[in-house]
Structures are given as C-alpha cells and as structure tokens.
Amino acid sequence: MNSNPPLPTSSEAARIRRGRWILVLIFLLFFGTIFGAGVLRFSGWQPHGTKAHGEMLRPAVDARAVVPKLAGGGDYAWRPAERMWRIVVAPPADCASDCLKLAKDLDVVWQLFGNNADHVEILWIGPRPAGAPDTVSLRQLQPTPELLTALPRVNDPAGVPVYVIDPNGFVILRYAPGTDPGFIRTDVSKLLKLI
Missing domain, CATH: 3.40.30.10 (Glutaredoxin)
Structure with a gap:
C-alpha cells in the first residue's frame, strides 16, 4: 500500500498556481488600496472639492x-x-x-x-x-x-x-x-x- 498521495497532473498544478495568483492579487488589491489611502491621508492630500x-x-x-x-x-x-x-x-x-x-x-x-x-x-x-x-x-x-x-x-x-x-x-x-x-x-x- 502506497502512503504517498498521487502527484497532481500538469493541468491540476496549473490550476493550483492560477488559484494562488488570484489569491495574491486579491490580497494586493485589498491591502494596496488601504495602504494607498493611508499614504494620501497622512501626506495631507485632500480631494479638490473638499478643500476650503x-x-x-x-x-x-x-x-x-x-x-x-x-x-x-x-x-x-x-x-x-x-x-x-x-x-x-x-x-x-x-x-x-x-x-x-x-x-x-x-x-x-x-x-x-x-x-x-x-x-x-x-x-x-x-x-x-x-x-x-x-x-x-x-x-x-x-x-x-x-x-x-x-x-x-x-x-x-x-x-x-x-x-x-x-x-x-x-x-x-x-x-x-x-x-x-x-x-x-x-x-x-x-x-x-x-x-
């Protein structure tokens, strides 16, 4: 009896890599937006319409x-x-x-x-x-x-x-x-x- 799981096929490996890249992109999109907003906020930038x-x-x-x-x-x-x-x-x-x-x-x-x-x-x-x-x-x-x-x-x-x-x-x-x-x-x- 073989205790090692079967190796994924090349199509399954490609699907796993694609899933990981999508997860990384979602992470970057979410936290990148928060980071960008923080940089703008603490640099003193305000949208033109809100400035007095x-x-x-x-x-x-x-x-x-x-x-x-x-x-x-x-x-x-x-x-x-x-x-x-x-x-x-x-x-x-x-x-x-x-x-x-x-x-x-x-x-x-x-x-x-x-x-x-x-x-x-x-x-x-x-x-x-x-x-x-x-x-x-x-x-x-x-x-x-x-x-x-x-x-x-x-x-x-x-x-x-x-x-x-x-x-x-x-x-x-x-x-x-x-x-x-x-x-x-x-x-x-x-x-x-x-x-």
Whole structure:
C-alpha cells in the first residue's frame, strides 16, 4: 500500500498556481488600496472639492466666552441653537475705498445664499464705510480688544482679512486680504449644508 498521495497532473498544478495568483492579487488589491489611502491621508492630500479656499484655523479659535458689543449698545449673543454662521470683517479705522468695495461684495455674497441667507450674518467690527449697503444681515459691532484678539492676524499689513465663525462661536476660517468673495460664498455654502 502506497502512503504517498498521487502527484497532481500538469493541468491540476496549473490550476493550483492560477488559484494562488488570484489569491495574491486579491490580497494586493485589498491591502494596496488601504495602504494607498493611508499614504494620501497622512501626506495631507485632500480631494479638490473638499478643500476650503480660506485658511482653516487649526485649532479653531474659541470665542464663545467673548461677548461682542453691538455698536448701538447691548450684547451680541452667539445663539448656537439658531445655527447662524457669521462672516466677520474687522477693518482698521482709516479703511475707505477697499472697505466700501468689501462691504458691497459681502452684501452680494449674502444675497446669493438665497433661502439660506437667514442662517448667515455679516459682522462688521468698527465703523462702516460711507456708502456701504444697509443690509438686513449686517450687524455692526464695537471693536473691543477681546473680540479683536479672537481674530488671528487681524492687523494684516496687506489689507483686511475676512473670517468665518461657526454657530457656536468658534473662528474656523480666515481669508487673506483681497480674497475673491466668490470663494467665501463657496465655502460658506458648503458649511450651510451642515445644518
């Protein structure tokens, strides 16, 4: 009696090799995809559609403890339950034509939000420029040191930066002076979908 199993025929051996190669390919496909995704994730790459045009502040600046003062008197409350996003501008006192253009551009941006405009306010810190549109969404605030400190690099020598504050009172985005207002609209439109 022969205790050794019979040797596979050449067709059976080819089928076994093919099965092994298929198993190796499935393994490479599965783990190669995971490895590739990990490399992209940790290298900082993001798909184009998910990137914000503004500078994402990491960590976000916590301004919840700051109680902004309205220009006409009284406090401006963050009111997180209302899910209100804020576009914030803190220009220097001597800002004239650039601030007027920015005020008009932000008014157009606010109007383009359409039915979502109810969830966006524009906070103008300090005096509004002469001739600026008197929009419903604009809240004029006093330039208190606590509020200005919550806005990173607010005194930019290149011009007036724009910020986005989330409904809870966190400063999450900063736009460099001269940023296309369409980029602000695009980013805030994405944020509005989160509510």
